[in-house]
Amino acid sequence: MKPNPPKFSREDVLDAFAVELNPGPETLERYVRDYPEYAADLKEFAQELSQPPYEMTGPLSEADEALIDKAWKRYQVAVPAARVDPFAAVAVSVLREVANVLGIRRSVLTAIRERRVIFSSVPQAFLSRLASALNTPVDALILFLQAPPSQKPALSYKSDQKPNESVQVTFEQLLIESGMQEAERSKLMADR
Numbered sequence: 001m002k003p004n005p006p007k008f009s010r011e012d013v014l015d016a017f018a019v020e021l022n023p024g025p026e027t028l029e030r031y032v033r034d035y036p037e038y039a040a041d042l043k044e045f046a047q048e049l050s051q052p053p054y055e056m057t058g059p060l061s062e063a064d065e066a067l068i069d070k071a072w073k074r075y076q077v078a079v080p081a082a083r084v085d086p087f088a089a090v091a092v093s094v095l096r097e098v099a100n101v102l103g104i105r106r107s108v109l110t111a112i113r114e115r116r117v118i119f120s121s122v123p124q125a126f127l128s129r130l131a132s133a134l135n136t137p138v139d140a141l142i143l144f145l146q147a148p149p150s151q152k153p154a155l156s157y158k159s160d161q162k163p164n165e166s167v168q169v170t171f172e173q174l175l176i177e178s179g180m181q182e183a184e185r186s187k188l189m190a191d192r
Contacts (some may be wrong), residue, residue, distance in 0.1 A: 013038050014045050023049055086136035086144055087113045098133040102126070103188065105178040112174075115149045121170035126188060 008016075013035050020027050028046045032039045060068070087095070099109045111117055112130070122145070131138040149168055169177070175185045 008035070010038050010041055014041060017042060017045060018049065084140055084144065086131070086134045086141050090134060098130070101133050102129055103184060104175070105180065108174055108178045108180075111169075112145070115145060115147060116168055117145075117174050118168045118170050119145045121172065123171070123189060126171075 013031065017023060017027070017031050023046060028042060031042050035042065090098070095109060096106060099106045102109075112122075119142075127141060127145075128138055131141040134141065172185065172189055175188060180188075
């Protein structure tokens with residue numbers, strides 16, 4: 001008794017055929033014999049593989065360029081811009097200096113870095129100063145901060161307890177929790 005051969009998907013069979021050294025008629029016949037359920041697909045694919053590659057003979061027409069531009073614009077809208085972490089390459093010593101320049105505690109800067117602050121509650125002027133201190137464009141910083149909170153904290157420690165999911169708080173609440181005085185908080189929040 002012959003054991004049942006493993007069932008391969010259409011894509012698996014076509015991929016295997018595509019990498020054959022000699023995808024000629026003999027190889028096609030063998031594949032059609034071994035995988036009769038994909039015979040039509042194999043024959044169509046073999047025909048596509050046997051076609052010479054298309055080569056352009058001249059420049060694109062204006063209509064072709066307009067179609068390409070239109071498709072590219074749709075793609076750019078559909079695919080969000082890459083979120084670059086403006087904190088990634090910043091040394092700890094520089095982060096301390098940034099916190100001092102901004103007049104905030106390092107714990108506040110860490111919470112911002114981990115996106116534990118509600119983005120809409122952060123004053124625009126503060127964001128501008130933070131972007132300047134990090135030497136990053138404001139738009140890149142905003143894009144980064146609008147992402148969901150980081151699931152991996154910037155620093156990790158051993159603990160006997162399971163880590164809690166980070167909860168976002170307002171910028172003002174973050175300042176209060178860090179122990180900042182009312183006058184310091186008012187100065188930072190005045191930018192609203």
